[in-house]
Amino acid sequence: MTNEPRDRKKVIATTEELLAYSLALEEEAVERFNELADQMEVHNNHEVADLFYKLAEIEGKHVENVNRAAEGKQLPDLLAWEFDWVDEGYSPEGGALEDAHYLMQPWHAIELAKHGEQRAVAFFRHVASSATDAGVKKLAEELVAEEEEHVALLEQWQERFPRPEEDWDDDLDPPTILE
Amino acid sequence: MSRQSLSIALSGSGGSGVMTTGSMLLEAAGKAGWYGIMTRSAGPQIRGGEAAALIRVSDQPLESHDDSFDLVLAIDPASLGRFMGEIPLREDSVIICDMAGGRRDASLPETLAREIDLPMKKMAKAVKGGRPNMIALGVLARVIGLPEGSIGGILEKVLRAKGADALEASQACVKEGYAAGAELPAFSGPPITDVPDGERWSITGNEAAGLGAVRGGVRFVAAYPITPATEVLEWLAGSLPKLGGVLVQAEDELASINQIIGASFGGKPSLTATSGPGLALMTESIGLAVCSEVPVVVLDVMRCGPSTGIATKNEQSDLNIALNGLHGDAPHLVLAPTSLSDCIFTTQWAVHLAEAMQTAAIVLSDQSLGQTRAIVDKPADIAFIAKRNVPEVVGETYRRYAIGDSPVSPMTIPGQPGGQYTADGLEHTEAGAPSSLYDDHLAQLDKRSNKITNFNFGEHWADIDGTGDTMVITWGSACGPVREALSRLRAQGTEVRMLAIRLLAPERPEDMRAALEGVKRVLLVEQSHSKQFYRYLRAAYDLPAEVKLFHRPGPLAFKPGEIIEQLSDWCGSEKL
Amino acid sequence: MSRQSLSIALSGSGGSGVMTTGSMLLEAAGKAGWYGIMTRSAGPQIRGGEAAALIRVSDQPLESHDDSFDLVLAIDPASLGRFMGEIPLREDSVIICDMAGGRRDASLPETLAREIDLPMKKMAKAVKGGRPNMIALGVLARVIGLPEGSIGGILEKVLRAKGADALEASQACVKEGYAAGAELPAFSGPPITDVPDGERWSITGNEAAGLGAVRGGVRFVAAYPITPATEVLEWLAGSLPKLGGVLVQAEDELASINQIIGASFGGKPSLTATSGPGLALMTESIGLAVCSEVPVVVLDVMRCGPSTGIATKNEQSDLNIALNGLHGDAPHLVLAPTSLSDCIFTTQWAVHLAEAMQTAAIVLSDQSLGQTRAIVDKPADIAFIAKRNVPEVVGETYRRYAIGDSPVSPMTIPGQPGGQYTADGLEHTEAGAPSSLYDDHLAQLDKRSNKITNFNFGEHWADIDGTGDTMVITWGSACGPVREALSRLRAQGTEVRMLAIRLLAPERPEDMRAALEGVKRVLLVEQSHSKQFYRYLRAAYDLPAEVKLFHRPGPLAFKPGEIIEQLSDWCGSEKL
Amino acid sequence: MNDTSACSRLGPKEYKSGVKPVWCPGCGDFTVLGSLTKALSGLNIAPENAAVISGIGCSSRMPTYLSTYGFHGVHGRALALATGLKVARPDLTVIATGGDGDGFSIGGNHFLHTCRRNPDMTYIVMDNQVYGMTKGQASPTTEPNWEKGKLTPSGTGINPFQPLVIALASGANFIARCSSSDQNGTAKVIMEAIRHPGFSLVQVLSPCVTFRPEQREWKKLVQPAPVEATSDPAQAARRLLTDEGLYTGVLFKGHRPPYQPTLESTIDQVTELDEEFQL
Amino acid sequence: MNDTSACSRLGPKEYKSGVKPVWCPGCGDFTVLGSLTKALSGLNIAPENAAVISGIGCSSRMPTYLSTYGFHGVHGRALALATGLKVARPDLTVIATGGDGDGFSIGGNHFLHTCRRNPDMTYIVMDNQVYGMTKGQASPTTEPNWEKGKLTPSGTGINPFQPLVIALASGANFIARCSSSDQNGTAKVIMEAIRHPGFSLVQVLSPCVTFRPEQREWKKLVQPAPVEATSDPAQAARRLLTDEGLYTGVLFKGHRPPYQPTLESTIDQVTELDEEFQL
Numbered sequence A: 001m002t003n004e005p006r007d008r009k010k011v012i013a014t015t016e017e018l019l020a021y022s023l024a025l026e027e028e029a030v031e032r033f034n035e036l037a038d039q040m041e042v043h044n045n046h047e048v049a050d051l052f053y054k055l056a057e058i059e060g061k062h063v064e065n066v067n068r069a070a071e072g073k074q075l076p077d078l079l080a081w082e083f084d085w086v087d088e089g090y091s092p093e094g095g096a097l098e099d100a101h102y103l104m105q106p107w108h109a110i111e112l113a114k115h116g117e118q119r120a121v122a123f124f125r126h127v128a129s130s131a132t133d134a135g136v137k138k139l140a141e142e143l144v145a146e147e148e149e150h151v152a153l154l155e156q157w158q159e160r161f162p163r164p165e166e167d168w169d170d171d172l173d174p175p176t177i178l179e
Numbered sequence B, C: 001m002s003r004q005s006l007s008i009a010l011s012g013s014g015g016s017g018v019m020t021t022g023s024m025l026l027e028a029a030g031k032a033g034w035y036g037i038m039t040r041s042a043g044p045q046i047r048g049g050e051a052a053a054l055i056r057v058s059d060q061p062l063e064s065h066d067d068s069f070d071l072v073l074a075i076d077p078a079s080l081g082r083f084m085g086e087i088p089l090r091e092d093s094v095i096i097c098d099m100a101g102g103r104r105d106a107s108l109p110e111t112l113a114r115e116i117d118l119p120m121k122k123m124a125k126a127v128k129g130g131r132p133n134m135i136a137l138g139v140l141a142r143v144i145g146l147p148e149g150s151i152g153g154i155l156e157k158v159l160r161a162k163g164a165d166a167l168e169a170s171q172a173c174v175k176e177g178y179a180a181g182a183e184l185p186a187f188s189g190p191p192i193t194d195v196p197d198g199e200r201w202s203i204t205g206n207e208a209a210g211l212g213a214v215r216g217g218v219r220f221v222a223a224y225p226i227t228p229a230t231e232v233l234e235w236l237a238g239s240l241p242k243l244g245g246v247l248v249q250a251e252d253e254l255a256s257i258n259q260i261i262g263a264s265f266g267g268k269p270s271l272t273a274t275s276g277p278g279l280a281l282m283t284e285s286i287g288l289a290v291c292s293e294v295p296v297v298v299l300d301v302m303r304c305g306p307s308t309g310i311a312t313k314n315e316q317s318d319l320n321i322a323l324n325g326l327h328g329d330a331p332h333l334v335l336a337p338t339s340l341s342d343c344i345f346t347t348q349w350a351v352h353l354a355e356a357m358q359t360a361a362i363v364l365s366d367q368s369l370g371q372t373r374a375i376v377d378k379p380a381d382i383a384f385i386a387k388r389n390v391p392e393v394v395g396e397t398y399r400r401y402a403i404g405d406s407p408v409s410p411m412t413i414p415g416q417p418g419g420q421y422t423a424d425g426l427e428h429t430e431a432g433a434p435s436s437l438y439d440d441h442l443a444q445l446d447k448r449s450n451k452i453t454n455f456n457f458g459e460h461w462a463d464i465d466g467t468g469d470t471m472v473i474t475w476g477s478a479c480g481p482v483r484e485a486l487s488r489l490r491a492q493g494t495e496v497r498m499l500a501i502r503l504l505a506p507e508r509p510e511d512m513r514a515a516l517e518g519v520k521r522v523l524l525v526e527q528s529h530s531k532q533f534y535r536y537l538r539a540a541y542d543l544p545a546e547v548k549l550f551h552r553p554g555p556l557a558f559k560p561g562e563i564i565e566q567l568s569d570w571c572g573s574e575k576l
Numbered sequence D, E: 001m002n003d004t005s006a007c008s009r010l011g012p013k014e015y016k017s018g019v020k021p022v023w024c025p026g027c028g029d030f031t032v033l034g035s036l037t038k039a040l041s042g043l044n045i046a047p048e049n050a051a052v053i054s055g056i057g058c059s060s061r062m063p064t065y066l067s068t069y070g071f072h073g074v075h076g077r078a079l080a081l082a083t084g085l086k087v088a089r090p091d092l093t094v095i096a097t098g099g100d101g102d103g104f105s106i107g108g109n110h111f112l113h114t115c116r117r118n119p120d121m122t123y124i125v126m127d128n129q130v131y132g133m134t135k136g137q138a139s140p141t142t143e144p145n146w147e148k149g150k151l152t153p154s155g156t157g158i159n160p161f162q163p164l165v166i167a168l169a170s171g172a173n174f175i176a177r178c179s180s181s182d183q184n185g186t187a188k189v190i191m192e193a194i195r196h197p198g199f200s201l202v203q204v205l206s207p208c209v210t211f212r213p214e215q216r217e218w219k220k221l222v223q224p225a226p227v228e229a230t231s232d233p234a235q236a237a238r239r240l241l242t243d244e245g246l247y248t249g250v251l252f253k254g255h256r257p258p259y260q261p262t263l264e265s266t267i268d269q270v271t272e273l274d275e276e277f278q279l
């Protein structure tokens, strides 16, 4: 949302920088899934809430992994908007909030998570292909592989749930009015 | 009049559709010849929150919930906790609930009631596109004794838009539920009678107020949305254009009230509807209507205050501001419906009175009256309509604020030649020219006050009922439970009088004296923390020496049994 | 305490400068050691209209005009007619008037008084740059017995800016007039005493209220101009910056009240001043201050209502709206000064109370108190200042709306680490989170009500005076004439008690019971058409069986003699 | 009152009520009263078919001085009251009058929304950049460094409100500026404004000789805008943002259709509404 | 609460109060909450030194969800309350938040006058072109032909309110449009807005998924404005009048000095004021 064009021009130059990206990505994913879980809980969609909490937990492990990889390194302190993600202004999980729905089903939740992971794959792939630093390239490729694995896991998980019917978001009741 | 009734609470959450289910059940009950009421309660979420439909059906007209509920159906157990304060249960009450696995769900609140597990989700899953709430509908219809056919037409009406598949799925679920209901304990519902088509109405108090307004002649409405008045406006927005009228959604309440003053100045009976915060914004200009003698009606559907308070819950705490919230000496009318269907009459009468006296009328409805849906007898169509004193021909020297034989002076309407004048919120002479003299001020204050205190209001100022030397005085939505309490007492042979005040201002000292003739003890019932009704009565009337006050703030509704308990000192021991 | 006083009316029109003349005369009287009051009356024109300065001087402090005037000086005869209702004359009163030719001017109203022709215009013409009002000043100074020198300094002060020529011309005129006065009947003014410099003040009630506000600690004011409150604001606009405070001229009253709520939330004691129409616009947000427990003070300088009414004239008809004009159950403080100089104390006390109880206080001053200028004894500097319960350190779990030992919970101020909370006009939990539950609602309603009803107000709730079994109960600007009436009766040996209520809300039932001990008869005095004070007292207190009401709308002020007349049935015949 | 049945034109005088204004001699509002009566006469509107609505302020006293129907309402609400009247009675010629304080300070919200809503009526604002009636406080149009306002003794220090720019931005359909020093020119513009469909704003620079005596100089400073009225909002905006507030004439004429719900009934009887409640 | 004395930056999460929002899942306001916490974190403002002020509406629930000081006031009055706070406490970072109904309908007058007055604070409006909280009525920014508003079943038929144009015309010092679909971009703009002296308006297109589900498409329609922010009002006006309301970014940055009276006393004691009354 800046006035600059959306295409990603910046090349990630150091592994520290890439780790900072990776950390931000995972941390934001944790935050996002927790937020979504809270939303579902508030809206009495407990099944999906539990699923999101679970996803948050998993992402939390990824944060730990990155932290471990970053041990002893001095990562740059970038603010949210100083990250230069691929094609859009937010991190791969950034858009998920908009896709929430109070009647969403586990299938949707995983779809949403999968979408994020796929975007992460795309991002790291881009980093790998544009990298000039060999270390960065290598790390990015590892990350691609890791995220691809996540996508695959999610796909398996999703199969356990039926695909929602077309009118899954139907609610005959009117919205509650407040103030 | 002994009443056989059944009270049912239906709760759910996360978009489980309990409101729709409840409405359908109520309508089915109505079709079957029963009377009924349904109120809603909901959590703070706009979508997907906990929701409960509280339903009561009977062979007699109803105006109140019962002391306790016979049957609760919880589509999911967790939804119930929030509402337990509003759903008192007995030992012989029954909770039907989906325990999802047979074991008692920990989230189900502890109660005395008997719990029955019914796997509604599973049953619904068995039907393609099926939903647990439709299972519930079938179950409920069966256990309260509605004929299976009573649901069909309603399903069709509600689900037509959703397509044939959805309809079929629902029908199948209802059938499933109905069958399952046969296994459950049955309740002996009120006797089913035959009612001729169309003799019963299904209506909310908010719709009733809208209907009263247009029956009274209102053709211009300007308003700003606010809970719980919005449904009045929604109904009027749809209905006014049919009658050549219009509703304008204004930018705020200051605009609403001034727009209706302008339209009424132009000759169109006009109304606005709002709730406490909006009423507060309007008081300056309600004073303008009073001073310039332009008739307007302001409907306040009360909610819990102060400030934003609790917007979706009932309270009777705008009495103070309605009676005394205008600056200066600004006599005006304040009315309150004494029942849900009386919202028609009282609003209509208010329009009539405002027009007849060329002043402002505030009608105090409340969230409970306004948002309850009831099956009622078709209301009478009464004769009160707006009739303003407009001179046929205008003489040489028309004086808008003339003090003649009647304090209501003829009012010309723009377009009438020779009738031009300037309506004014400044103090003025009879001709309408600004004046700061004591004599003019006194004369106009007298005029504006006399016209409303001298008016012949007839018998409508209050609903008076019963005999005996004990009386309950109350108003608004508190009337319903009081009325039921007294009818229960009557059934036991105890007579208690009831006075439900419809016209709160101006005061009617003589009528009150007559009503209190022979009364030794008075119980006042009101839903306000600061005893607003009590203070009002003290200021306005001479009450008997023995006065007892039963008051509490919203949102907990009064129950008939509580009223009886309050009277027990007097009626229990002495058996009056 | 017998009072010797002289009442003088000075009228003119078309820019004749009577107000300036009147002020100078009052100041001269003050310098000479007299007490005095001056009120103004004017036609509807902004410039050049009829105007009258009504002055009374005495050797005793004054709070009221007398029953009649001793002396009228009309710079032109026509100006007088408009004010005759306010200037009752006796047979031995004197009218000094410029008949411009010696024949009685037809425009001079018929009165009992003796008329004296004085060619002031001609006399002024004889002086280069001379003006009739300065002639009048000299005349008046002479006939009421002021030393010639008493005017000099004042002339200089007022006319300095106009240049030496203007000053000289005025001096010459005053001299002329003083000399001419020697030929006129002299009045025996009050004895001239020596007063130490600076021990007397010249102040209006509006300035006094402003002073009380800043003494109480107010440092933020937002307001929208409105007559007759504007002078409070003018004074504050000049004074606040000296104290590191500020006055913001807001876009309307909705902004004013919300700005002060914001500033007070930020920790600054805050106030707004307005009159009836503005107060009406503020009530919604006063409710917000009540619900969110943010202290604010709203000063209402009352004028004639309803609606725009008569903006420049006195009435006590905003009592209803001040007490009961908020929607919902919204307990708050309502106070009224009992005299002009009490505007300092009452406003200051209101700031203190609002801050101590974290609630809204409405102070009802009025046009008469506010716009009268008086020479008074230097007011005491009292100790009440804003002291809010702000926690020194904030614990782990700060709950803004905690219900602890005291219903006034500690209030953090933005900037305090760990004290963050969200102030809310929605009903809330102790922590400030929105809640729609009955229990939270009741608890917070109790809290907000208890904190003001349980507060120890001490003796300031009312001014209580005198003995006997007859009592006059009154308030605001009506206190002045009542006090004088009772002191006159006392001088005749008749004792009547007086109760001037300063704290109108919350009610003080025990204090009232004590005050009424031994009282058999009560006369209520109020300036309202609809008996607002009477109704308030009926609702709030148990009055003795015999209650008499003396009320009328504005703008005619009560006179001491009228009060005595009202009491004559009781005191005249029975000589209590 | 006047016999208005004749087809001959009523003279401007006949639009006066005969109540004598209490304005200060020299006040611009006298001239505006004259302009308005001339415009009404020029349009030959029967006095009973016009209604003049105002709030509170010196300028808001206008209705009392006219022989039309009038409403002297409360401070700041003239446009809301006038909107209600016009929507309910589209047959009437509705004119709102008032001052800069009434219209742009306390009444600012209605100003915005009336421009937006665009009812077919005319709003004449006598702008004297001061609150005349309450003793000369700064108004929204007062320049930031005017130090005579007793509530703003060091000047307001804030940006003056630009009524014409705001009107344009919120959708007024006709925007003009006049000077009370030109009674006939103002009359003509008011007439055009009344004729133009939709909401018309006429700002009249009308000196307050009592609290802003320096405004007597205005008549020397105003000048007719050097260009014709435009109907392009962007062009109008550019002009208005750069003019010094002293160009007079019609500055913008838009073509948005006025807000006017049709008031035609589709059913005969109120009882036909009962159906929807029948079980 | 948080220990804010450390010089290390607080993370965005620490600006959340922990109260779980009651907004509908998918509502744009969730994202805005995130943007605001990121901006506060980016500026490293201690939570106790910020105050977030709102009126009533879904979007106005914001303060409850933040760990800063907050005020959830009454409908339409957020800016007035915030102004009082900022003027009295210039040391605080004051942010007002709310919706299009709260800010532009009932609150329109304060919007106008706050832009004019230009206090140093930031106003974030979550514009969903609807009254979410009260059941989906048309708001001032609703398009005229939207027929789902139950009080305007045939559409409002009136000109939408153009908040940015009005802000510019009344003197706001910083004007930006964002989309809730871009949390980080919005965060950056909010941070810039807070930093920029004077009154900053940030309009965030924030879908109401319940009453305006079609707004889920907004994220595909918005695009960054193709030009840099200007500081020339006339240029900004031309751009704003012609854009379709879907360009995002900082659109105007002015240089007017903020309104802030100095709060320095010139006397020591209140009693020094007594002098003027002494005879």
Ligand SMILES: Cc1ncc(C[n+]2csc(CCOP(=O)(O)OP(=O)(O)O)c2C)c(N)n1
Binding pocket: C224, C225, C226, C227, C253, C277, C278, C281, C308, D056, D057, D058, D059, D060, D075, D098, D099, D100, D101, D102, D103, D126, D128, D130, D131, D132, D133, D134, D139, D208
């Ligand atoms: C609610 C309310 N607030 C304040 C006032 C006081 N008041 C009356 S007129 C006025 C200002 C008038 O200014 P303007 O509209 O410019 O008219 P002018 O006198 O300059 O023609 C004010 C503040 C009022 N009557 N009502």
Ligand SMILES: Cc1ncc(C[n+]2csc(CCOP(=O)(O)OP(=O)(O)O)c2C)c(N)n1
Binding pocket: A179, B224, B225, B226, B227, B253, B277, B278, B281, B308, E056, E057, E058, E059, E060, E075, E098, E099, E100, E101, E102, E103, E126, E128, E130, E131, E132, E133, E134, E139, E208
């Ligand atoms: C004085 C007053 N009038 C009306 C209302 C009812 N009300 C509450 S919120 C709201 C509209 C909110 O719309 P918006 O500001 O756009 O917020 P959103 O819910 O869309 O975020 C209204 C009309 C009120 N609370 N107070």
Ligand code: SF4
Binding pocket: C046, D022, D023, D024, D026, D027, D028, D029, D058, D059, D128, D132, D133, D207, D208, D209, D210, D211
């Ligand atoms: S005060 Fe000013 S605006 Fe009012 S009448 Fe006098 S000159 Fe005109």
Ligand code: SF4
Binding pocket: B046, E022, E023, E024, E026, E027, E028, E029, E058, E059, E128, E132, E133, E207, E208, E209, E210, E211
């Ligand atoms: S109703 Fe609309 S604005 Fe309100 S929370 Fe739901 S989606 Fe958001």
Ligand SMILES: [Mg+2]
Binding pocket: D057, D099, D100, D101, D126, D127, D128, D129, D130, D131, D132, D139
């Ligand atoms: Mg003006």
Ligand SMILES: [Mg+2]
Binding pocket: E057, E099, E100, E101, E126, E127, E128, E129, E130, E131, E132, E139
């Ligand atoms: Mg909105």
